[in-house]
Amino acid sequence: MSETVDPTxxxxxxxxxxxxxxVTDQACKLVNALTPGRDGARAVEPPPPGRRADLVRDLLxxxxxSPRVDATAADGMxxxxxxxxxxxxxxARGDLDTAATTVNALLxxxxxxxxxxxARGGGWALHFHGREPGLVVxxxxxxxxxxxxAIGSDLAGRLGVCQADPCDRVFVDTSKNAGRRFxxxxxxxxxxxxxxxxxxxxx
Numbered sequence: 001m002s003e004t005v006d007p008t009x010x011x012x013x014x015x016x017x018x019x020x021x022x023v024t025d026q027a028c029k030l031v032n033a034l035t036p037g038r039d040g041a042r043a044v045e046p047p048p049p050g051r052r053a054d055l056v057r058d059l060l061x062x063x064x065x066s067p068r069v070d071a072t073a074a075d076g077m078x079x080x081x082x083x084x085x086x087x088x089x090x091x092a093r094g095d096l097d098t099a100a101t102t103v104n105a106l107l108x109x110x111x112x113x114x115x116x117x118x119a120r121g122g123g124w125a126l127h128f129h130g131r132e133p134g135l136v137v138x139x140x141x142x143x144x145x146x147x148x149x150a151i152g153s154d155l156a157g158r159l160g161v162c163q164a165d166p167c168d169r170v171f172v173d174t175s176k177n178a179g180r181r182f183x184x185x186x187x188x189x190x191x192x193x194x195x196x197x198x199x200x201x202x203x
Contacts, residue, residue: 040184
């Protein structure tokens with residue numbers, strides 16, 4: 001899936017152009033829904049093969065975009081999500097070598113190529129296309145390119161993994177001070193409540 005680059009889009013004090021913002025946000029959704037681990041204290045398992053297509057379709061659907069997802073494409077998106085988790089986990093621990101190597105492998109696999117296409121409102125817009133048509137290659141090419149732009153800039157430190165143990169869901173930090181530590185307000189509240197209980201127990 002190609003996305004338009006809009007250099008005027010600003011999130012907080014951090015300049016996420018619309019391509020980077022859209023694809024990194026989509027990467028988070030794929031990783032959090034399709035890879036095993038913990039969401040808060042709840043165990044997360046990849047959806048069984050018979051339910052993957054519906055879940056992937058729900059994750060990708062937008063008002064102006066409703067993809068057709070078959071079982072093969074759904075399996076491919078699960079595999080893509082597993083690679084994306086490697087990128088987020090590596091970036092979160094400061095291992096940009098591993099993050100960059102993984103993204104480079106995805107760029108080669110998907111054949112990400114920048115191209116100027118006619119924009120809906122007129123003029124031209126930059127998109128990233130894959131080496132061939134298809135859901136996995138299309139989305140994989142755009143996401144890999146977006147992550148490459150992030151990792152190759154000062155946005156690399158904005159790819160995070162939730163620090164509310166045992167949660168391991170991922171996020172993109174768009175806060176002004178780069179101080180985000182949790183995937184959700186739910187996890188943030190859980191950690192604050194636990195800290196409050198600990199203080200009361202020792203007072």
